[in-house]
Amino acid sequence: MIIDDLAELLSKFPGIGPRQSRRFVYFLLRQNRNYVEQLARSILELKKETAICTECHQFFPDTVSKKLCRICSNSARDRSTLMVVEKDVDLENVERTGVYNGVYFVLGGTVPLTNEEPEKFIRLNDLLARTKNGTEKDSLSEIILATNATTEGDHTADYLHSKLALFATNENVKITHLGRGLSTGTELEYSDKETLRSALSNRK
Ligand SMILES: [Zn+2]
Numbered sequence: 726m727i728i729d730d731l732a733e734l735l736s737k738f739p740g741i742g743p744r745q746s747r748r749f750v751y752f753l754l755r756q757n758r759n760y761v762e763q764l765a766r767s768i769l770e771l772k773k774e775t776a777i778c779t780e781c782h783q784f785f786p787d788t789v790s791k792k793l794c795r796i797c798s799n800s801a802r803d804r805s806t807l808m809v810v811e812k813d814v815d816l817e818n819v820e821r822t823g824v825y826n827g828v829y830f831v832l833g834g835t836v837p838l839t840n841e842e843p844e845k846f847i848r849l850n851d852l853l854a855r856t857k858n859g860t861e862k863d864s865l866s867e868i869i870l871a872t873n874a875t876t877e878g879d880h881t882a883d884y885l886h887s888k889l890a891l892f893a894t895n896e897n898v899k900i901t902h903l904g905r906g907l908s909t910g911t912e913l914e915y916s917d918k919e920t921l922r923s924a925l926s927n928r929k
Contacts, residue, residue, distance in 0.1 A: 780855065781829045782848055783813050796820070796828060803827045805866040809852065809885065811835055811873060815913040819871075822918040824925060827869075830855055835877040836884045843884060852885070856892060867899045869928060873912045874905060901928040 728750050735746035753761055776787035778794035785794035796802060806827030810816050816829050832847040843849060856865065870885055872878035886900055893900050904927025916924070 781816070782831045782833065782851060783816050783829065801826075805864045806869065807856070807865060807867070808869045808871050810871050810913060811878065811881070812914070815871070815873070818914050818916065819921060822916075822921050824918060824922045832872075832881070835872065835875075835881040838877065838880055840884070847881065849885075849888065853888065853892070856889065856898070865896070865898055867901060868893065869901050869903065869925075871903050871913060873914075875912065878912075903928050 728747075731753075732743065732746045732750045735741060735749050736743050738746070741749075753764075774786060775784045776791070777783070778785055778797055779792045780797040781794060783794055783796075791798070803826045807830055808819070808825060808827055809830045809832060810819070811832050811834065813831055816831055819825050819829075830848075830852055832852070834846040836843040836846055856868065868889060870882040872882045872885075882902055889898075889900055892898065903924040905924070913921075
């Protein structure tokens, strides 16, 4: 029935289990028609009105099929520094704090500890292509591996480091990691301005 079907769809959301997804369905049933219709419309339009930036691979609002997000198309950004983050929300949070003026690359995930098919979980080939052929390739001097301070985040940074090492040596590009003044387990998504500023200035 419809309640089960919708609950099943919602249970696929990150961090949402079957019990929570049923609570969402009953919440929707209690809302007025306007709210539910607006929600349904927004979901339909979400895919239509967003695109993935061809340079940093973040999702961005796009109704005129531009290729670049507002960060990658901004000539005032410092193209000598490329920050590699796990997810769109990490990029959003760093932007919100305003402490970083370089450019980004969104991996889209982390490498599993088993190391099985890493390229299925992160945009490794796009990252390699970006560092080698991106618009900043001539000015690129540093890649900051800003994965989260979690076991998988650290593992992903190590993996990327090994994949980028040869390129970095040949092109004289520094590979750095965010400083860890913070307790283990801290995620970029939740870091405040001061924490990020200190993590950036203590990168090595
Ligand atoms: Zn971009």
